[in-house]
Amino acid sequence: MIRIFSKNIWNCDKEKFEKGVLEISGSKISGYQSGDPDLKKNKQKVLDYGDLFVSPSAVDLHIHSRGFLESHKESFETLEAAALKGGVSAGACMANTFPRLDSPQMIREFFKFSKPLRVKLSPFAAVTKNLEGKNPTDWDELLKMPIAGLSDDGKPLLNEKLFEQALVKTKKYKKFISLHEENTETSCASQLHLSESSMRLGIEGSPENSESEMVARDLAIASRVKAHLHLAHMSSAKSVALIQAAKKKGVSVSAELTPHHALLSVDQAEKYSYVDLSRFKVCPVIRSREDQAALWKGVENGAIDCFASDHAPHSHFEKDRPYKEAAHGMIGLEYYFPLYNEFRLRSKLSWKRFFECFWKNPAKLLKLDMNAADLIIFDPNAVQTLDWSLSKSSNTPFAGAKIRGKIVEHWIAGKKLYGI
Ligand SMILES: [Zn+2]
DSSP: OEEEEEEEEEETTTTEEEEEEEEEETTEEEEEEESSOOTTSSGGGEEEOTTSEEEEOEEEEEEOOOBTTBTTTOOHHHHHHHHHHHTEEEEEEOSOSSSOSOSHHHHHHHHHHHTTSSSEEEEEEOSBGGGOSSSBOOHHHHHTSSOOEEEOTTSOOOOHHHHHHHHHHHHHTTOEEEEOOOOTTTSGGGOEESSHHHHHHTOOEEOTHHHHHHHHHHHHHHHHHTOOEEEOSOOOHHHHHHHHHHHHTTOOEEEEEOHHHHHOOGGGGGGSOTTTGGGGOOSSOOOOHHHHHHHHHHHHHTSOOEEOOOBOOOOHHHHSSOGGGSOOOBOOSTTHHHHHHHHHHHHTOOHHHHHIIIIIHHHHHTTOOTTBOOEEEEEEEEEEEOOOOSSSOOOOTTTTOEEEEEEEEEEETTEEEEOO
């Protein structure tokens, strides 16, 4: 048995930090006592972390793993290294790999690569073949496998009937569907949020309602079918308001906030040089300060209940291009905890709400063992300059940013896997 003492251990029942001792037996947390450790008993076995904070690690519901034919962007090994440093011990990976995760055979391939990793990854299987929104994948076969659920993320499900059928199926198998909400007929290829900034930069703007209209449609369908709906990477104030209203009516819905939608607003695109501007390009686009404020409020009041990185590595030759041609997406895993900790500090979010979004709610969606000894040990106030050195890609607007929060150690299943 290992005993960990700190003046700041997360008490999962009281949902606050306090002085205490955590006991780990094998891969599980086997006990907890608040207050000082009994040092006379087992003195040599207590690891004393002093003022450092000890808490559950993160579960990230939105990872683009790459690998397979895109191992030049990220391999499963570099993905794991970034996740360990960022404090992510488990996550769900999207189906838009090459080849796509749209058949039982490709899901088996995914498991072949992900099983040896210590970070626990479950894949989403595609809703439609090649994520084209037309022909369903073999939902019954796929949903019997140990996958997170279904998602065509990267692409929306414009066909309403198909979405409803997929939702009914995920309900039957007690899994969930994660939706990329974008009306591609009106989103103008999601270049930049339609705003004064997009006009000044001479980039075609994507209106807010290309997201919120889809959110409204799908909340109505989920309400009718009485199935759980998960909304990926929310970006707009109207979407947040719709989710809040649906939750009040009893619709079962969960929604994500990415680090970039939490920390950036579209006006900041104007500070980039022409060469670097493509780092800001992501889908859905980063919207106005008012949208950002609504997202912050949404996390606080429960409309948004999960953090998720939307980690999307791209090589230089796909990202470092003129803005309109550059690929969408940003990396996020390596500094997952620090970015959300910075958001917590700026938005004055409570620790209780932070850990609901960082760990509890996503862990419940993936039906993970809440007693697993998956822990981070961190200093929430240490300032660090983000160097983004572990992924194979470096596409992030946070390169060189000074952010508060540093992970000192990361344990998974009772073993220290990151830290000195
Ligand atoms: Zn997406």
